[in-house]
Amino acid sequence: MKVLKLLAAAMMVVILSGCWDNIDINHRVLPVVMGISKHDGEYLIYLQIPEPMQNSTQIKIVKGKGSTINHAVDDISANLEDRVDLLHVKVIVLDKKYAEAGLEDTISDFMRGRDVSPKTLVTICDEDMDQFFTLAKKKMGPKGTTLYDFFEKNAGWNPQIALTRVWEVYRSIHSYTRDVAVPIIRSGDTTVIQHIGSAIIRKGKMVNQINSEETLLFNAFQRESTQGKIEVMHHASVLVIGNSLEVHSQMDGQTPILRCRLKLKVVILETKDHPTSDMIMKELNEGLTHQFNHMFAKLQGSGADILGTGQYFRSKIPRSELRDWRTAFYPKLKLDLQVQTIIENTGFLELS
Numbered sequence: 001m002k003v004l005k006l007l008a009a010a011m012m013v014v015i016l017s018g019c020w021d022n023i024d025i026n027h028r029v030l031p032v033v034m035g036i037s038k039h040d041g042e043y044l045i046y047l048q049i050p051e052p053m054q055n056s057t058q059i060k061i062v063k064g065k066g067s068t069i070n071h072a073v074d075d076i077s078a079n080l081e082d083r084v085d086l087l088h089v090k091v092i093v094l095d096k097k098y099a100e101a102g103l104e105d106t107i108s109d110f111m112r113g114r115d116v117s118p119k120t121l122v123t124i125c126d127e128d129m130d131q132f133f134t135l136a137k138k139k140m141g142p143k144g145t146t147l148y149d150f151f152e153k154n155a156g157w158n159p160q161i162a163l164t165r166v167w168e169v170y171r172s173i174h175s176y177t178r179d180v181a182v183p184i185i186r187s188g189d190t191t192v193i194q195h196i197g198s199a200i201i202r203k204g205k206m207v208n209q210i211n212s213e214e215t216l217l218f219n220a221f222q223r224e225s226t227q228g229k230i231e232v233m234h235h236a237s238v239l240v241i242g243n244s245l246e247v248h249s250q251m252d253g254q255t256p257i258l259r260c261r262l263k264l265k266v267v268i269l270e271t272k273d274h275p276t277s278d279m280i281m282k283e284l285n286e287g288l289t290h291q292f293n294h295m296f297a298k299l300q301g302s303g304a305d306i307l308g309t310g311q312y313f314r315s316k317i318p319r320s321e322l323r324d325w326r327t328a329f330y331p332k333l334k335l336d337l338q339v340q341t342i343i344e345n346t347g348f349l350e351l352s
Contacts (some may be wrong), residue, residue, distance in 0.1 A: 177310025
């Protein structure tokens with residue numbers, strides 16, 4: 001009897017050890033972009049699906065509606081011949097009004113369910129979603145990866161574009177000292193996509209926005225490379241080829257103080273009215289400092305710390321008080337930024 005039981009158990013192990021619940025890739029729909037909007041309490045989901053054809057790829061946009069995102073995706077899947085697999089989604093496009101209402105539930109569901117990769121990029125659409133996906137489909141190339149390539153560092157990404165992923169938004173929702181910036185896009189007039197700046201996301205909710213130039217300074221403060229950005233001034237245009245940031249923090253009683261030095265290495269591209277090297281460096285330093293101070297005033301007014309300045313005071317403020325960083329300390333933060341420009345190369349230009 002024991003022998004029979006052992007044989008039966010062994011047979012069950014053999015049977016259940018196979019990939020019996022897997023679905024063949026040929027029977028799965030693999031969208032690369034997902035759009036999310038919400039109207040009258042219902043989610044409207046858009047999926048951009050590339051379909052391989054003979055010698056080409058056809059782009060298909062499908063949409064579904066439901067009381068939850070999973071409900072809407074199931075609605076789409078029920079009307080397709082194959083099962084929808086969201087794990088290959090590269091970019092999530094969120095409706096601006098939906099972002100202003102709050103993303104906490106959606107981002108938490110993504111992290112909990114793992115149907116969408118935590119590394120998926122997040123962006124916000126500043127126009128009607130139907131119009132955006134319709135126009136994008138008309139202008140998109142045959143590969144159907146234009147949206148992803150726009151944010152890909154080895155493809156179309158530029159240093160004035162923020163890069164934010166699902167896990168970073170989730171972290172900011174539960175962090176005392178760090179918020180995030182999410183890129184804002186819309187369909188372009190002559191291009192597929194137009195970048196118009198970044199949304200300031202505080203505790204999962206969009207509270208303000210910054211422009212592309214301010215996003216460049218945000219990226220520089222995050223120590224992201226700004227290489228390749230061209231700065232145009234009154235007397236010259238320069239190409240940024242490198243950047244670094246030094247930060248020193250201290251507390252003066254209950255007032256946090258942050259002193260920063262942003263170093264930029266540049267190459268001169270064009271000049272006007274024969275400026276000297278000192279004139280070019282002074283104009284660039286003053287211009288960027290003014291832009292940064294304007295951006296920081298906007299951030300403080302919104303109560304959103306997308307620069308993560310609170311991170312520099314985690315060892316200087318007790319954790320019991322750190323939870324009040326955004327309300328008790330951040331409004332009083334004094335931030336002094338100095339921009340130092342180094343001209344690496346003047347090409348064939350002779351400057352004094």
